[in-house]
Amino acid sequence: xxxxxxxxxxxxxxxxxxxxxxxxxxxxxxxxxxxxxxxxxxxxxxxxxxxxxxxxxxxxxxxxxxxxxxxxxxxxxxxxxxxxxxxxxxxxxxxxxxxxxxxxxxxxxxxxxxxxxxxxxxxxxxxxxxxxxxxxxxxxxxxxxxxxxxxxxxxxxxxxxxxxxxxxxxxxxxxxxxxxxxxxxxxxxxxxxxxxxxxxxxxxxxxxxxxxxxxxxxxxxxxxxxxxxxxxxxxxxxxxxxxxxxxxxxxxxxxxxxxxxxxxxxxxxxxxxxxxxxxxxxxxxxxxxxxxxxxxxxxxxxxxxxxxxxxxxxxxxxxxxxxxxxxxxxxxxxxxxxxxxxxxxxxxxxxxxxxxxxxxxxxxxxxxxxxxxxxxxxxxxxxxxxxxxxxxxxxxxxxxxxxxxxxxxxxxxxxxxxxxxxx
Ligand code: GLY
Ligand code: MN
Ligand code: MN
Numbered sequence: 001x002x003x004x005x006x007x008x009x010x011x012x013x014x015x016x017x018x019x020x021x022x023x024x025x026x027x028x029x030x031x032x033x034x035x036x037x038x039x040x041x042x043x044x045x046x047x048x049x050x051x052x053x054x055x056x057x058x059x060x061x062x063x064x065x066x067x068x069x070x071x072x073x074x075x076x077x078x079x080x081x082x083x084x085x086x087x088x089x090x091x092x093x094x095x096x097x098x099x100x101x102x103x104x105x106x107x108x109x110x111x112x113x114x115x116x117x118x119x120x121x122x123x124x125x126x127x128x129x130x131x132x133x134x135x136x137x138x139x140x141x142x143x144x145x146x147x148x149x150x151x152x153x154x155x156x157x158x159x160x161x162x163x164x165x166x167x168x169x170x171x172x173x174x175x176x177x178x179x180x181x182x183x184x185x186x187x188x189x190x191x192x193x194x195x196x197x198x199x200x201x202x203x204x205x206x207x208x209x210x211x212x213x214x215x216x217x218x219x220x221x222x223x224x225x226x227x228x229x230x231x232x233x234x235x236x237x238x239x240x241x242x243x244x245x246x247x248x249x250x251x252x253x254x255x256x257x258x259x260x261x262x263x264x265x266x267x268x269x270x271x272x273x274x275x276x277x278x279x280x281x282x283x284x285x286x287x288x289x290x291x292x293x294x295x296x297x298x299x300x301x302x303x304x305x306x307x308x309x310x311x312x313x314x315x316x317x318x319x320x321x322x323x324x325x326x327x328x329x330x331x332x333x334x335x336x337x338x339x340x341x342x343x344x345x346x347x348x349x350x351x352x353x354x355x356x357x358x359x360x361x362x363x364x365x366x367x368x369x370x371x372x373x374x375x376x377x378x379x380x381x382x383x384x385x386x387x388x389x390x391x392x393x394x395x396x397x398x399x400x401x402x403x404x405x406x407x408x409x410x411x412x413x414x415x416x417x418x419x420x421x422x423x
Contacts, residue, residue, distance in 0.1 A: 006052035008110035013121040014045040032341035056089025064093040102128045112149040158347030159361040167251035172404035175253040178202035184422030188236040192216040203246040211252035214244035222387025223371040236262040256391030263419040268382040275307030279368035287401040292355035297335035300368040336365040367391035
């Protein structure tokens with residue numbers, strides 16, 4: 001509220017519910033920006049920040065209590081508990097918003113709102129402003145400025161508070177246990193979905209849900225970056241790439257491990273694995289305050305380019321491979337992204353045309369990979385169909401970095417020792 005000032009208001013709608021098919025809905029997930037400011041998990045709500053308003057500066061519009069609806073759909077806080085339990089200064093039934101919000105808009109010079117993310121609400125807001133204008137009576141005022149709220153809010157979200165980091169630790173810890181559990185049951189003959197089931201079980205028994213569709217790709221599927229069919233039967237001699245994380249109180253983990261289905265890497269798989277592991281280590285070392293966003297990626301690119309050249313998979317000098325970005329044939333994504341309430345979290349990666357400096361409290365993933373799709377031209381058969389990614393969740397600290405998912409082994413021998421021990 002300090003940032004927007006007393007002449008402004010900010011308006012944030014809750015996420016709408018979404019239909020999966022006919023009258024069945026997807027599990028409801030609150031809008032991250034809305035939840036960041038309110039902690040309020042119900043749909044059909046609107047938060048208004050009005051720092052100049054005498055009678056209370058944080059308003060929450062929400063569904064009224066309704067015995068019949070609550071019998072069908074579950075409990076609602078109602079405006080009363082919006083004040084007592086959620087800290088609103090003032091709360092109103094959301095059905096009254098048309099009577100109340102236009103007056104607040106009229107008294108403001110600036111309206112902060114994220115346009116373009118919620119078309120239905122965009123139309124309502126435009127409707128309120130249009131109605132104010134068309135009144136046209138002397139003394140009716142409409143705001144001078146409409147300002148994008150997301151830029152300011154997303155910069156706040158980029159720096160995690162202690163409470164937020166605690167949530168991320170919990171999401172990370174459960175993802176680590178789920179990966180350990182999946183490694184333990186993994187064996188040839190199982191289907192990818194049986195591995196996925198281990199994750200869902202571990203997430204749900206901790207009250208969490210996946211933070212994205214789990215990727216369980218065996219053999220050639222490991223080379224499909226967003227594979228999520230998870231339908232194939234796994235064979236001896238193949239690698240399994242599992243990218244799965246969960247969400248605690250709207251804070252995500254995002255973790256990948258790659259291991260041999262039968263518990264032993266082949267020499268070719270091991271050669272690729274060790275390059276990715278070395279790239280992961282080099283990238284991790286580059287995560288510290290004062291380094292910039294792209295330093296970990298540059299470090300990973302160097303190791304991967306050097307490694308692929310050593311194996312004969314890329315030709316020419318390392319400098320030329322990097323300059324011409326030849327490594328992108330096998331490493332086609334970036335080494336990480338911000339992580340937080342969203343898996344690919346908000347926050348700018350550049351300030352102007354400069355990469356952003358890393359600062360304590362930022363959280364990101366480190367996830368180098370090498371993918372050699374079957375049928376890659378000019379590539380020996382023994383390399384084809386190998387896909388490896390190693391992904392961890394990292395907090396920038398004052399001293400350097402803390403790996404939130406560091407409890408999950410990464411070294412090839414450690415992983416081999418874990419695969420299949422419980423099957
Ligand atoms: N699971 C998506 C990612 O790793 O970015
Ligand atoms: Mn990721
Ligand atoms: Mn991932």
